[in-house]
Amino acid sequence: MCLFCKIVNKEIPANIVLENENFLAFHDINPKAPVHILTIPKLHVESFNEVTSETMAGMTTFIQKLVQEVEIDKSGYRVISNVGENGGQEVKHLHFHILGGAKLKWDHFSDADPKDFL
Numbered sequence: 001m002c003l004f005c006k007i008v009n010k011e012i013p014a015n016i017v018l019e020n021e022n023f024l025a026f027h028d029i030n031p032k033a034p035v036h037i038l039t040i041p042k043l044h045v046e047s048f049n050e051v052t053s054e055t056m057a058g059m060t061t062f063i064q065k066l067v068q069e070v071e072i073d074k075s076g077y078r079v080i081s082n083v084g085e086n087g088g089q090e091v092k093h094l095h096f097h098i099l100g101g102a103k104l105k106w107d108h109f110s111d112a113d114p115k116d117f118l
Contacts, residue, residue: 001091002091002092003092004091007024007040008024008042014027014093015027018069021042023040023042024039024040024095027063030101033078033102033104035070035103036098036099038057038096039096040095041094043055047089049084061100062074067098070100077100078097078100081094
């Protein structure tokens with residue numbers, strides 16, 4: 001059982017922001033923005049590569065409600081899902097990082113040269 005499944009099962013505590021029968025949103029323990037919330041399906045799905053369109057439809061509605069709840073829907077926010085090792089996925093359970101609460105930068109790309117990756 002993965003870390004996020006344990007959070008879903010309430011075996012590990014989390015600072016929950018929003019929850020329904022299919023999805024859970026909680027504060028990231030290592031925030032990268034003033035608002036940094038992880039949103040996950042309660043059903044274990046390893047990554048975005050395996051998610052169904054039905055789950056994504058529900059996730060979309062859930063995230064839209066979440067950003068209204070935390071009042072970043074008007075000011076703006078970023079939705080990120082890392083996929084696989086090269087994409088930076090650390091927990092093998094589909095999750096979306098919802099970041100907001102400030103003007104977000106792209107510092108990690110500012111000095112990147114695409115030719116370095118070829």
